[in-house]
Amino acid sequence: MGTISARVPDELEDELETYLEDENIDRSTAVRKLLSERLEEWRHERALEQLADGTITFSRAAEVAELSVWDFAQLASERDVTWVADDHVDDDLEAL
Template identity: 60%
Template sequence: MGTISARVPDDLEEDLEEYVDEEQLDRSTAIRKLLSESLAEWRINHALEKLDAGEMTFSRAAEIADVDPWRLATLAEERGITWVGGEHLEDDLEEF
């Protein structure tokens, strides 16, 4: 397991301490949990942006987002993203 060190503004450190207290976690566990959740959210947003721009297939976006296709379809629908059609349709159909 690697080690990450970062300087943070005082107000962010105060928020972290509040989170640690509320969640009853040690500081390292809290930071790992927050980092993991934030990166999972980033992967989903990144995949949806690429899908919306037509830069990847639906199945590849689900893989990048690390969610099942049904979850990705729901998220895409909530954001008004249409992925059916265009040049990636055949690729998507072949992958299923």
């Protein structure tokens, strides 16, 4: 496991301390949890953007998001992302 060190503004550190108390966890666990959650959100957003731009297929977007195609379909629906395009339908059906 790698180590990450970062300087943060005092306000952010104060908020982290509040988070630690509320969640009753140690600093390392909190930072790992927050980083992991944010990276998961970033993967989802990145996949949705690429799908909406038409640069990747639906099935590839699900892979980028690290979700099953069914879970990714739900996410795309919740975010109102249109993913059916004539030029990708065959690729998506073939991948399923």
